[in-house]
Amino acid sequence: MASDYERIGGGPAVSAVVDEFYQRLTADDQVSHYFQDVSLPTLKRHQVLMITTILGGPNQYDGRPLDEAHRPLGITEPDYQRVGSHLMSTLQDAGVPDDIQGRVGEALGQVRGSIVTSPS
Numbered sequence: 001m002a003s004d005y006e007r008i009g010g011g012p013a014v015s016a017v018v019d020e021f022y023q024r025l026t027a028d029d030q031v032s033h034y035f036q037d038v039s040l041p042t043l044k045r046h047q048v049l050m051i052t053t054i055l056g057g058p059n060q061y062d063g064r065p066l067d068e069a070h071r072p073l074g075i076t077e078p079d080y081q082r083v084g085s086h087l088m089s090t091l092q093d094a095g096v097p098d099d100i101q102g103r104v105g106e107a108l109g110q111v112r113g114s115i116v117t118s119p120s
Helices: 004-008 010-027 040-054 066-073 077-093 098-115
Strands: none
Touching (some): 004 010, 010 040, 066 098, 077 098
């Protein structure tokens, strides 16, 4: 049986989704400030590797642990929700099947505590 990663088209599909995702994030006044002083190519690379792993593709993620990477940013629950909404709408617009979107949504819920560090 094919993995979710294979079902959506592998690396090229994940890269396309991540590119669109960051276009949406950097254009959103609510959350764009999180991305102003970071290397977007590096961030995109880490995001591709993380999503690849979530989807059952090769696990080559080599970034910092999520809590370590996000703690200094003081991410609020509303901002986390906004970013998650952008990811889910990007997946939907890319034609990712509903069952895969559901598993990505579950993964977002599981990592919330490692990313949200500030009250709303």
